[in-house]
Amino acid sequence: MADDLGIGDVGCYGNDTIRTPNIDRLAAEGVKLTQHIAAASLCTPSRAAFMTGRYAVRSGMSAPGRVQVLLFLGGSGGLQLSETTFARRLQQQGYTTGLVGKWHLGVNCERRGDHCHHPNQHGFSYYYGLPFMFFNDCVPGNGSVILADLQLTLRHLSLLLGLGLFTLD
Secondary structure (H helix, E strand, C coil): CCCCCCCCCCCHHHCCCCCCCHHHHHHCCCCCCCCCCCCCCCCHHHHHHHHHHHCHHCCCCCCCCCCCCCCCCCCEECCCCCCCCHHHHHHHCCCCCCECCCCCCCCCCCCCCCCCCCCHCCCCCCCCCCCCCCCCCCCCCCCCHHHHHHHHHHHHHHHHHHHHHHCCC
């Protein structure tokens, strides 16, 4: 499986600009899927759905608001060990599995370094990549998405407090 790959990005689906002989060979010798809808527009919920075959909300990997991704390496939380991933099912059938790239489904549970949500705990025999992304704003100087949500929440709380004080007898 490949994440964040457009259908027109590889040769087996018609791209003649970028050479992808290994992926093309896998498609020719295996299964080539042509219908897929992403479960979410952001990495954490989309990856959770991709890895489990379930909507992200069912595995606790979605959140309300604009920031719906796990951002910080030191934080707790992630894809629960009770979730069945495609990688785990493949391992149970004797396959060796690997993940290269961004995991973005959590690392730690109770303390930094316990790695209970690490990809190796979810059926991946090998993992090479970053557990999280480098979180930068798309347009420098336009403010942070996280800061904007915090400011909006504080503004709403201030309005509610003001309304409450104004209506006191």
